[in-house]
Amino acid sequence: MFHKVKEVVPLQDMRLCVRFANGSTKEYDVEKLVARFPQFAALEDERLFEEVQVDVGGYGIVWNDDLDLSCDELWKNGVDVKTPFDGLMAFSDASELWGLSESTLRKAVAYGKIEAGIDARKFGKQWVVTQEAMRREYGNPVEVLRLFRCVVIARRGFGFCWPEQGGSTIGVTLLNFAKLLRSLSNERRS
Structure with missing residues (x-):
């Protein structure tokens, strides 16, 4: 799973404050890269x-x-930083992580969910x-997507389409998804 970067802020002593789409914040020490890889020595120039x-x-x-770092490197080797905003994310980020539309989240607020x-x-x-609210109402984002992929692969006849590489977005409503899950559980009982 990719841990998409939303924001990066340079700090003193060649450190970076990196905020991820899932609401986490990590601090990454670039000085360690300079010691291991000579091409990163250019970053000792403060302006760069x-x-x-x-x-x-x-x-x-x-x-x-010439100089870049992957989100996986930043996530794996960054150190967690506690901030007052930990665990908060924009609706756009939450909808992407959980595979929901932003309007679904706005309706969840309107209905008190x-x-x-x-x-x-x-x-x-x-x-x-x-x-916390997203997990309480919609479960773990990775599990939801995995479950959805399995259901679609198992039941292509329902007309649901999981996009192939480069495909379009998921075209399924929550109501149809719930009906699909019920029908699959009924088939297992039979």
């Missing part, structure tokens, strides 16, 4: 080091065409939600 930015799609960070002011809050035009 401060030019760090998130790569397109959030799959890493870049300084220039996700409590406004406790589990989610709107700041200007942007909604944020806690990871």
Whole structure:
């Protein structure tokens, strides 16, 4: 699983503060790379080091065409940092991780499934939600996607389509998904 990068901020002593799409924040020490790989020695130039930015799609960070780091490296070797915003994520990030539309999340707030002011809050035009609320209502994001893939592979006759590489987004409603799960569980009992 990719841990997409949402934001990167250069810190003192060749360290980076990296915020991920899942709401986690980690600190990454670039000095260790300089010691192991000579090509990273260019980052000792403060101006270049401060030019760090998130790569397109959030799959890493870049300084220039020659220097970059993958999101997996940052996730694996970064050190967790506690912040007041840990566990918060934008609706857009939550919808991507859980495979839901943003309107589904807004409806969950409207119907009280996700409590406004406790589990989610709107700041200007942007909604944020806690990871805890998302897990409580929709389970673990990886498990949900794995379950959905298995169901679709097992029952292609329902007309559901999981996108192949380069395909379009998932075209399934939660109601149809629930019906599909019920029918599969009924078939297992038979």
